[in-house]
Amino acid sequence: xxxxxxxxxxxxxxxxxxxxxxxxxxxxxxxxxxxxxxxxxxxxxxxxxxxxxxxxxxxxxxxxxxxxxxxxxxxxxxxxxxxxxxxxxxxxxxxxxxxxxxxxxxxxxxxxxxxxxxxxxxxxxxxxxxxxxxxxxxxxxxxxxxxxxxxxxxxxxxxxxxxxxxxxxxxxxxxxxxxxxxxxxxxxxxxxxxxxxxxxxxxxxxxxxxxxxxxxxxxxxxxxxxxxxxxxxxxxxxxxxxxxxxxxxxxxxxxxxxxxxxxxxxxxxxxxxxxxxxxxxxxxxxxxxxxxxxxxxxxxxxxxxxxxxxxxxxxxxxxxxxxxxxxxxxxxxxxxxxxxxxxxxxxxxxxxxxxxxxxxxxxxxxxxxxxxxxxxxxxxxx
Numbered sequence: 547x548x549x550x551x552x553x554x555x556x557x558x559x560x561x562x563x564x565x566x567x568x569x570x571x572x573x574x575x576x577x578x579x580x581x582x583x584x585x586x587x588x589x590x591x592x593x594x595x596x597x598x599x600x601x602x603x604x605x606x607x608x609x610x611x612x613x614x615x616x617x618x619x620x621x622x623x624x625x626x627x628x629x630x631x632x633x634x635x636x637x638x639x640x641x642x643x644x645x646x647x648x649x650x651x652x653x654x655x656x657x658x659x660x661x662x663x664x665x666x667x668x669x670x671x672x673x674x675x676x677x678x679x680x681x682x683x684x685x686x687x688x689x690x691x692x693x694x695x696x697x698x699x700x701x702x703x704x705x706x707x708x709x710x711x712x713x714x715x716x717x718x719x720x721x722x723x724x725x726x727x728x729x730x731x732x733x734x735x736x737x738x739x740x741x742x743x744x745x746x747x748x749x750x751x752x753x754x755x756x757x758x759x760x761x762x763x764x765x766x767x768x769x770x771x772x773x774x775x776x777x778x779x780x781x782x783x784x785x786x787x788x789x790x791x792x793x794x795x796x797x798x799x800x801x802x803x804x805x806x807x808x809x810x811x812x813x814x815x816x817x818x819x820x821x822x823x824x825x826x827x828x829x830x831x832x833x834x835x836x837x838x839x840x841x842x843x844x845x846x847x848x849x850x851x852x853x854x855x856x857x858x859x860x861x862x863x864x865x866x867x868x869x870x871x872x873x874x875x876x877x878x879x880x881x882x883x884x885x886x887x888x889x890x891x892x893x894x895x896x897x898x899x900x901x902x903x904x905x906x907x908x909x910x911x912x913x914x915x916x917x918x919x920x921x922x923x924x925x926x927x928x
Contacts, residue, residue: 599908604863604897613671614700615678617641617661620693630654632689637661640681646674675699706742706854707863708870709891711840713850714884722747724885725851728877732853735869737861745838745851751807752828759824763817770812774821840888852890867894 569575577584619633634654641650641661646669652661665674675697682695712728714721725746732741753774755767808822821827840850857866878885919928 595908599904602901604901611671612667613665613669613674615663615665615674615697616700617659617663617678617682617695617697619659619688619695620657621659621689621691622657623691624657624689626654626656629657629659633659633692634661636685636687637682637695640685641678644674644677644681646677671699704856705893706856706891707867707893708855708889709853710887710889711745711838711850711852712885712887713840713845713848714886715848716884718747718849721849721851721885724877724881728874729853731873731877732855732870735866735873737858737866737869739856739858739861741856742854743851744854745849750829753807753821754826756824756826763819763824765812765824770821770825774807774810842888845888863894863897867892 617637619637621629621633624632634652637659638650638652638661641647641663644663646665647663648666649664650661651664652659663674663678678697682697685695688695712721712725714724725743729741729743732738755770760766760770808820808827810821812819812821812824838850838852839847841847855870857863874887878887916928
């Protein structure tokens with residue numbers, strides 16, 4: 547009897563409920579009732595998300611707009627106290643008056659003065675660099691032995707997008723020649739801003755005179771060295787002026803190879819002889835120079851050349867990497883695998899990997915939302 551009484555009371559309560567028609571005028575009701583509007587809103591949000599995804603800047607590090615300018619000045623033989631009093635303090639006195647400066651820090655160490663200026667975020671980087679240049683140029687009481695202060699702005703986006711090394715099992719000379727070819731080829735890619743290399747041999751031309759030949763032609767080493775300098779130097783030849791500019795002209799000696807030096811004519815009394823007839827001329831590598839070596843778990847240490855490739859400021863990193871790889875692969879194929887390449891860092895691949903992971907997160911999110919709606923609301927709502 548108690549159960550029936552409760553059921554009757556519940557039914558009576560439900561029958562007494564009335565629907566308030568004012569609910570039809572609420573935003574939620576209108577939103578649910580207008581199916582086309584809901585679909586249009588969802589499509590708009592999806593389209594906005596796709597466009598935003600496609601417009602995401604493809605860079606590995608966040609863009610930093612805060613200008614940082616550094617000034618490096620060297621004074622050979624200077625103690626830290628001398629560097630501070632003679633270089634750092636005079637420069638700081640001028641730099642402190644620059645507009646937009648936020649923080650100035652300096653380090654005075656042996657031989658070198660290093661000053662860093664951090665500007666406010668609303669300061670234009672080019673203007674900050676120009677203001678620092680002017681302030682440094684106005685300092686006239688630096689020591690005569692000090693080098694000209696080097697002013698540079700820190701660019702966080704100026705990073706190589708591809709770093710790699712090349713090496714070979716053949717002789718080092720062929721590696722150096724191929725490295726030069728590869729560097730020139732990469733530098734011609736329109737979307738490549740610059741190429742920095744390391745590991746080349748530093749060479750010089752060695753001239754060893756034959757004493758018997760010098761005695762035969764009555765020559766002495768000093769006069770020969772002067773004759774060689776006179777034939778290998780360039781000479782000013784005036785200038786050409788136009789309405790808008792002026793160009794300086796010079797006569798350059800046509801010396802492009804060791805053979806050209808061997809063919810230099812030396813005049814002595816009644817004789818005109820080639821330099822190669824009285825001296826042994828050869829291209830030599832400088833001794834005690836640091837070497838660039840490459841090794842990994844499969845490769846023993848070998849001589850190598852390192853490449854650091856930078857893109858232009860307006861180029862897309864994926865396009866720059868693809869164009870550069872085509873040029874590099876073509877030259878490597880021409881050498882029939884004589885030279886090997888090992889990538890040490892590829893920012894373009896890292897960025898592509900991160901974007902792939904981000905797209906995977908989008909896909910996972912959509913699947914989870916669909917699953918939740920399907921479990922709690924049903925297939926049609928999901």
